[in-house]
Amino acid sequence: MAALSSIPQCQNLETFTLVWLDSLVNISQENIDTKVLLRNAINNLQAFDDSDKCVEYIQLVSEERIVLIVSGRLGREVVPRIHQLPHLIAIYVYCTDKKRNEEWANNYMKIKDVIVDLTTLITRIQSDQSKRNEYKIDEPLPISFFHTKTHQKKSSRINNDNFIHLQVLIDCLSRMKSTLKDKNELISLCENEYNGNQTELNVIHEFEEKYSEDRAIWWFTRESFVCRMLNKAFQVINIDLLYHLHFFIRDIREQLIENKCSSIIHTYRAQLMSNEEIQALKDSIGELISINTFLPTIPNHQRALTILENSDISHDLKRVLFEINADPQLSELRPFSNITSLNYFTGIEVILFMAGTIFRPTDIHDENGILVIQMEVCSDNHKTMKIILENMKAECYNGETNLLSFSNILLKMKRFGDSEKYYNRVLHDMPNDYHSVAHCYQGLGNVAMEKHDYDLSLEWYQKALDTNRLVLRSEDPEIASGYSIMADAYVKKGTFNEAYELYTQALQIWIRALGKDHPKVATCYKNMACAYKMEERYSEALEYFTKALAIREKKSSDHQLDVAKLHNYIADIYMSLNDMDQALKHYNSALVCLTKIYSSKHIDVLLIIRNIGLCYETLGDLNQALAHFEKVALKRRQLLLSDHSGVIQISDDIERVSSKLSNIAEF
Structure with missing residues (x-):
């Protein structure tokens, strides 16, 4: 079960950490009393009397925003060692000799x-932190990127996957139903996190007693514990x-x-x-970005500029x-x-964007030392992105948005420990919901499969199958x-006979229940x-790839990528059989399909063109081979460094x- 203890005790649940380095910080009663007061400004306070341990800690917590109080003597030693760290944003020297330390x-x-x-120190830190909390311009802005024109780069694929995963995660979080138990768990977590901080505990108890769904934005803009925790949760x-x-x-x-x-609005964010971060945005002009947190903006241009101009900056x-x-x-x-x-603050005009809002940066330019980034809000219906989003939602949601959907998304994100934990929570919370229980068992099997523990995955899959058999007909497609999924695990394990038997059983049910041309039938043929x-066993492989292709081609406009992959599989087999004419035929068919989906620079397009070149080389048509290789080289050299394996290959x-052609020319 996902218990409250799943969040480590030492983990800061807010963005800012206050570090205090002083040889007497834990000895002087005055300093001990002051720590209580300082937590009203920044709850997470870490006190050190050892310079090396302090430096080690600051270097370690790179996802925090660090505010440092340091004595004059230790400051002279420590500040030069850590001043360059980007997450260290402010230092206050607390000493007895102001002139000497200045x-x-x-x-x-x-x-x-x-x-x-000491009173001045507390007042200054509280005042500065209040400004940081109000404007939030010091806090990291979590952004993900979706590049529609550069799928061929591995980094772009990773960015695109991250973008899609976070879109679906935020969508799920914003739709899941909640219970009183969920709120009570949050309250217990907060009471533990803010233990000893009476000011914040009072606010937590007020939240517990008075929060209602129609006051959520009021609480968000109050700059209370719940707002700070939410921002940090999205950031990391x-x-x-x-x-x-x-x-919430x-x-x-x-x-x-x-x-x-x-109506159309024009608004600003300092x-x-x-x-x-700026370079990543420059690289995304004309592309799509998602800001993965709630984004407060102000429609007053001059006020936004004033906030920036009054902010402290560094290199x-x-x-x-x-x-x-x-x-x-x-x-x-x-x-x-x-x-x-x-x-919460009356009279202040704010435009608030939902977490996960998609933008398109259109221009970046400098205006008097301020970098201006112009963006427009975009919908979720960009063709390429929408298809991927809808497919992932269909796979994860199972018709509704709930804790099971949440667990499925975590599995897609490869957060295996998290997904396992929340699958187990579903089992704990809904032990009599056979449908959910079966899906949880299957999810746990998928986690084990991803971890390459195939025996364990088969145990979970068997439990899922047994659970479904309690409530479903033997001919149900879910059976x-x-x-099929058990067969996949047997293939991974290398026990093929068991796999073929299970695939055959799955095929028989799907054909009877869904028809011989259903996509599930095609997928099963492909897996076999x-x-x-x-x-x-190339003869059998060709037979089943061909069966899968015949089904997919009947609705090829809906399955261009699947058709391309199947042609490519078939071509690979003909290559293995040294039948280059048939290999060429299917590689060219795959290429036709892929160029309807991807640009000419896409990695999969270039791989097929190279394979066509290899076919021509084997056939002895060296000029055609060279032409195809040079086409690939031209694109790869535009995209990759000279020492990249693809360029070297x-x-x-x-x-x-070229050497073969030269040898022929000599004769």
């Missing part, structure tokens, strides 16, 4: 003040914390929908960003102004709303799915063919064929 402190721009009075994708907060995410979304904007972070155009009439938009009437190919191909 002499060295003036060399470090992150040192905000040299202070000799803290799965347990996001789950505990899912009712859902309630904010519902309020945004109820109060959504009705932000401090690193050079690396680590640059001033950025997002200019956002949003048209609420576009279809399939994440909601956004003018929340002025819902705001066939159970046979892949198993035969692994055994080098195609260069070797060209050198080999």
Whole structure:
């Protein structure tokens, strides 16, 4: 079960950490009392009396925003060692000799003040932190990227997968139903996290007694514990914390929908960003990005500029102004709303965008030292992205959005420990829901499969099948799915006879229940063919790949990628059989399908062109082989570094064929 203890005790659930380094920090009663007061500004306070341990800790927590209090003596030693760390954003020197310590402190721009009075120190830190919490421009902005034009790069594929996973995760979190138990678990977690911080505990108890779904945005804008925890959870994708907060995410979304904007808006967001973050946005002009947290913006341009101009900067972070155009009439938009009437702070106009809102950066330019990034809000219906999104939702949701869906998404994200934990929570919470129990067993089997523990995966799959048999007919397609997934595990294990028997049982049920041309039948044929190919039983592999292809080609417009893959599989087998004419035929068919989906630079397109070249080389048509290799080389050299394995490989191909042509010319 996903218990509260699943969040480590030492884990900071907010963005900021206050570090205090002083040889007397844990000895002086005055300092001990001061720590209690400082936690009102930044809850997570870490005190050190050893310089090396302090430096080690600061270097370790790179996902935090660190505010440091340091004594004058230790500051002279420590500050030069850590000042360059980008996540260290502010330093306060607390000492007895202000003038002497200002002499060295003036060399470090992150040192905000040299202070000799304890009351002044507390007041200054509370004041500065209040500004950080209000504007949030110091906090990391979690952004994911979807590149529609560069699928061929491995990094782009990883970014695109991350983008899709987070879109579906946020969608699931914002739709899951919640219970009183969910809220009570959050309260217990917070009471533990803020133990000893009486000011925040009072707010937590107020939240427990007075929170209601129609006050979610009021609580979000209050800058309370729940807002700070939510922002941190989105920044680092803290799965347990996001789950505990899912009712809050859902309630904010519902309020945004109820109060959504009705006309085009122009709004602004002030932000401090690193050079690396800025470069990623420059590389995404014309592409799609998702901001994976709730995004408060202000429609007052001058106020946004003032916030930036009054912000402290360093060589680590640059001033950025997002200019956002949003048209609420576009279809399939994440909601956004003018929340002025819902705001905790009265009289402040704010436009709030739903977490996961998709934007398209259109221009980046410098205006008087401020980097202006112009963006427009986009819908979820971009053709390529929409297909992938809908497929993943169909695989994960099983017709509804619940804790089981959440567990399935975590599996897709390869968060195996998290998915296992939440599958077990479903089993604990719904022991009599046979449908959910069977899906959980299958999910746990999938986790074991991903971990290459095939015996364990088969145990879970068998439990899923046995559970389904209690409530389903023996001819139900779900039973066939159970046979098929067990067969997949046997293939991975290398026990093929058991796999073929189970595939055959699945096929018989699917054909009777769904018809001989159903996509599930085609997939089963393909899986059987892949198993035969692994055994080098090429005749059987060709038979089943051909059967799968015949089904897919009947609706080829809906299955272009599947058709392309099947032609490629068949071509590979003919290559193994040294039948180059048939291999060429199917590689060319695969190429025709792929070029309808991908650009000419896509990695899969280039792989097929290279394979066509290899066929021509084997046939002795060296000029055709060279032409195909050079076409691949031209594209790969545009995209990859010269020492990349793909560039080296195609260069070797060209050198080999060129050498053969030279030898022929000599004769």
